Amino acid sequence: MRALTWHGKHDVRVDTVPDPEIINPRDVILEVTSTAICGSDLHLYDAVIPGLLSGDILGHEFMGRVVETGSESPLQKGQRVAVPFTISCGKCFFCEKQQFSACDNSNPAEKQDLTAPLYGHPLGGLFGYSHLTGGYPGGQAEYVRVPYSDVGPIVIPDGLEDDKVLFLSDILPTGWMAAENAQIEQGDTVAVWGCGPVGLFAIQSARLMGAHRVIAIDHYPRRLDLARAQGAEVIDYRQTHVLEALMDMTGGIGPDAVIDAVGMESHGFTPDNMLDTVKQKVGFGADRGHVLREALLAVRKGGRVSMPGVYGGFVDKFPLGALMEKGLQLRTGQTHVQKYSKDLLNRIGEGELDTDFLISHRLPLEDAARGYDNFANNQNDWTKVVLKPGMQAAA
Ligand SMILES: NC(=O)c1ccc[n+]([C@@H]2O[C@H](COP(=O)([O-])OP(=O)(O)OC[C@H]3O[C@@H](n4cnc5c(N)ncnc54)[C@H](O)[C@@H]3O)[C@@H](O)[C@H]2O)c1
Numbered sequence: 001m002r003a004l005t006w007h008g009k010h011d012v013r014v015d016t017v018p019d020p021e022i023i024n025p026r027d028v029i030l031e032v033t034s035t036a037i038c039g040s041d042l043h044l045y046d047a048v049i050p051g052l053l054s055g056d057i058l059g060h061e062f063m064g065r066v067v068e069t070g071s072e073s074p075l076q077k078g079q080r081v082a083v084p085f086t087i088s089c090g091k092c093f094f095c096e097k098q099q100f101s102a103c104d105n106s107n108p109a110e111k112q113d114l115t116a117p118l119y120g121h122p123l124g125g126l127f128g129y130s131h132l133t134g135g136y137p138g139g140q141a142e143y144v145r146v147p148y149s150d151v152g153p154i155v156i157p158d159g160l161e162d163d164k165v166l167f168l169s170d171i172l173p174t175g176w177m178a179a180e181n182a183q184i185e186q187g188d189t190v191a192v193w194g195c196g197p198v199g200l201f202a203i204q205s206a207r208l209m210g211a212h213r214v215i216a217i218d219h220y221p222r223r224l225d226l227a228r229a230q231g232a233e234v235i236d237y238r239q240t241h242v243l244e245a246l247m248d249m250t251g252g253i254g255p256d257a258v259i260d261a262v263g264m265e266s267h268g269f270t271p272d273n274m275l276d277t278v279k280q281k282v283g284f285g286a287d288r289g290h291v292l293r294e295a296l297l298a299v300r301k302g303g304r305v306s307m308p309g310v311y312g313g314f315v316d317k318f319p320l321g322a323l324m325e326k327g328l329q330l331r332t333g334q335t336h337v338q339k340y341s342k343d344l345l346n347r348i349g350e351g352e353l354d355t356d357f358l359i360s361h362r363l364p365l366e367d368a369a370r371g372y373d374n375f376a377n378n379q380n381d382w383t384k385v386v387l388k389p390g391m392q393a394a395a
């Protein structure tokens, strides 16, 4: 089959690789019909998350049609499913608590020791996201093996086209959980850093959860326009001092809740970010924590901080004092996707959620490398890339 494989920093290629096979009775094999490039894939593309090997298949946001079933899978051939990026057994201590991204069984034993020195514990399994999270082949491919098919995949009713439901796999529940983690109360003002796919869904979710005002921060005009269309007021941080603007807009109080939907690759030429960039380049395991720092200073006393943005290593210059002295609460994590699938599918079916407004490009799988290049380097116009393995490549 054909699949998008990683070969090093900024080097991804569509190669011919062996087809996946059923390994466990709970597995299914999917023929992938749609798969997206996620902001988290950019951390792999930029090689700031370690643990990938040359030839690994990327992709953790995908859906498709069941073409083979293990003997214990409840799914049937021909069913169309969206697949959570988190691989979860459904039976361990964490899965029982619905903390699906913390699954204790999905990361195979031989990979479990990779993250314990860094994080204190092994991580759960994720599709296409390095050997730290299990080394599972991802879904930017013609076919993919899906373990625990009785727990993850959600069956899509006929009549809902792929582009409406694909993001159930990742960025939609991620935006939703980001808003939930912000513990929004009726009438709140919420500030969201980053108007990429995760930020945009966090904005939409925050409004549905009762935020009176959402203020979105980015520097790409087209992404800020999309945020505005979702009902946000916007700040272009290249033109406006973010902290001053947020204080002015909230009568000197600060937002009730803040959401960092940027993570470890913050842009901008502030001194802290330039220093972080150098440290990240030389491979100190340093994250670029500018947005988190800014959010902690901006949020009101007693406010809430939600951090869906991915961080992988360490930050310094961390305003620990602001966190403690202002009495803040911080919530974060890889999304517990399975917890939200049913509810969000219903909301899509009822037209409550707008889920395809952010797709800027639909490309054949063969063009995936071009998709990565542009999603990374042409972010103003390339707001979300969906790859269609069945689509004919341009000559
Ligand atoms: N927690 C999870 O389970 C989960 C799931 C998916 C994605 N993520 C993470 O969420 C983050 C966002 O993902 P995405 O797909 O939207 O990525 P993206 O790269 O498309 O968007 C990030 C946006 O942040 C903006 N930005 C950069 N620096 C900024 C700054 N200083 N101030 C304000 N905005 C700034 C960029 O211009 C860009 O529009 C990534 O870190 C990704 O890894 C987490």
Ligand SMILES: [Zn+2]
Pocket (backbone or CB within 6 Å): 038, 039, 040, 041, 060, 061, 085, 170, 171
């Ligand atoms: Zn993702």
Ligand SMILES: [Zn+2]
Pocket (backbone or CB within 6 Å): 088, 089, 090, 091, 092, 093, 094, 095, 096, 102, 103, 104, 105, 106
């Ligand atoms: Zn589990």
